[in-house]
Amino acid sequence: MKKVYGAYLCTGCGIGDVLDVDGLKDAAADAGIAMTEHACLCGAAGRSFIEKDIADKGVNTIVVCACSPRVMQKEFDFGEQTITVRGNLREHVAWTGGLKEDGSVDDFLQEMGTDYVRMAVTRAQKTELPEPYKLETISKKILVMGGGIAGLTAAKEAAAAGYEVTLVEKDAQLGGKALGWRKMFPTAYPYNELEAPSIQQMIADVQGNSRITVKTGCEVARIGGSPGQFNVTLKAAGVATEWDAPAKVTADQQDLINKGELEDPNKGMQKYTTLNPEGEIYGAVVLATGWTPADVSEYEHLGYGKLTNVVTNAEFEKIAKTGKVPARVAFVQSPGGKDNDKDFPYCNSVTSMVALKQANYVVEDNPVDGTAYVLYQHMRTPGNTELFYKGMQAKDGVFMTKAAVTKVSASGSSLVVDVEDNLLGEDLQLEVDMVVLAAGMVPTTVADPV
Known part of the structure; x- marks a missing residue:
């Protein structure tokens, strides 16, 4: 100019x-x-x-x-x-x-x-007018990593917008953890009733969509390139290849490797900057690889791993999926006792809603004597989920209180939960059949270098 x-x-x-x-x-x-x-x-x-x-x-x-x-x-x-x-x-x-x-x-x-x-x-x-950097070619294909409810949703929405989608799932079937749900959160007004899982319909919709290519038993080895031209190497799940994402090596570790004092964890792998000539090209990548339940065994006063019938929310969902749940259940949202009001690591609004959903199982399966105690430091129910929260507050058999859970102990075939600093203003001992710990949702990417 x-x-x-x-x-x-x-x-x-x-x-x-x-x-x-x-x-x-x-x-x-x-x-x-x-x-x-x-x-x-x-x-x-x-x-x-x-x-x-x-x-x-x-x-x-x-x-x-x-x-x-x-x-x-x-x-x-x-x-x-x-x-x-x-x-x-x-x-x-x-x-x-x-x-x-x-x-x-x-x-x-x-x-x-x-x-x-x-x-x-x-x-x-x-100053000169900026000139935007433009790739010679831009791929309009979208890769979705993960075939759970998030990945299926992303694939459906991208296909509906007119894009060609490849969905990669390392397991043999689609659905992820949603396959193990007994009920799912409300999705329609008045948002106060749990719904039957829609995961099978979502799977059918994705598999029947001509714009979506599904690859099960498959995972991403590494991603190179840049937006618009991601170079993606796919591989069979669990198989090691030269194109796997390399482990992180610090400058000090590399120095030891160069001196022969440390084994190279990336020996035999292609350099991360090298693009696979046989890689598939995608314009965008959606990461929906899911999560794993957080480890709660460190909280010894809660008895996980030592006391029978102290389980995580993920384990309780499996029990509810396959049969009737116990009549007296305490749902512990925060492990800090009187020391602090922190929740379990990686807790969020989902784990709060899961506690309410599972409390509903208790009174649903035991209409006469079902009793669910939701003991929390923080309840997170944003947006429309607040309506479900209010409905559970009013439900017979469900008791909610901000409280510090200081101890879980065995008492015969039952468990006793010691509760302090609650909204009633007095210390409580709750005798229950099962204690459910609100294990958080640890992203799979925490341990996966991809």
């Missing part, structure tokens, strides 16, 4: 009152661009003043010395084919001082103003 310069000085907002306007214009001219002044550049008349020069003189590189570039951005936007540089004379100069006691211009303030003018002019002279 052949530059045609125009520099404009606003004298409004106190700028012209405390600074030598002619001196500022001279500074711009000395730097290489003649400057004109206006009393209010951000107003309609001021914008027209600049637009006239654009139309009549072909000005395409504009210097505006006025207010902060953080404000009036629309007023000083003259289109994508122009360069506009803002010099902040208002907030950074004029508003930081004033005239001397004798009414003359402060020399320091004036010097600072001329510096801002020179900087704006120089920046305009050195």
Whole structure:
């Protein structure tokens, strides 16, 4: 672009009152661009003043010395084919001082103003219109990693938008953990009743969609390239290849490897920067590889792994899927006891909703004597799920309280849960048949280098 310069000085907002306007214009001219002044550049008349020069003189590189570039951005936007540089004379100069006691211009303030003018002019002279980097070819294919409910949803939505989709699932069948659900969260108003799982219908929809290619028993070895041209190496699940994603090696570890003092964990693998000539090209990759239940065995006072019938929420869902659940169940959301109010690692709104869903199983399977205690430090039920939460609050047999669970112990064939700092204001001992710990959802990517 052949530059045609125009520099404009606003004298409004106190700028012209405390600074030598002619001196500022001279500074711009000395730097290489003649400057004109206006009393209010951000107003309609001021914008027209600049637009006239654009139309009549072909000005395409504009210097505006006025207010902060953080404000009036629309007023000083003259289109994508122009360069506009803002010099902040208002907030950074004029508003930081004033005239001397004798009414003359402060020399320091004036010097600072001329510096801002020179900087704006120089920046305009050195600035060029940005040219976007464009790939020679851009793939419109989308890869979805993971065939659980998130991956199936992503594949369906991408296909509905007109894209070709490849869905990769390392297991032999689609569905992921949703296959083990007894019920799913409400998806329709009034959001107060659990629903039958829709996972089988989702699987059928994906498998029957001509835009979606499904690859089961398959996983991603590595991803190279960049957006628009991701080079993806696929492999049979569980098989080691030279194109597997390499393990992370620190600078110190590499030094030991070079000295022969440490075995190279990536021996025999292709360098990560090397693109597989047989790799498949995708424009975008959706990561939906799921999660694993967090380890809760470290919380010894809760008895997991030691006491019979202390289970995680994932284990309780399996029990509910295959049969009737016990009549008295305590759902523990936070493991900190009286020490802190932290939840289990990787807990979130999903684990809160799972506790409510599973509490519903208890009273559903045991209509006469079903009792579910939801003991929490934090309950997270955002959006429409708040309606399900309120419905569970009102359900007979379900008791919820903010509480510190200090101990779980055996008492014959039952369990006793010690509860302190609850909303009732008194310590409790709850005798139950089972305790369910709200194990969080650890992303699979925590341990997977892909």
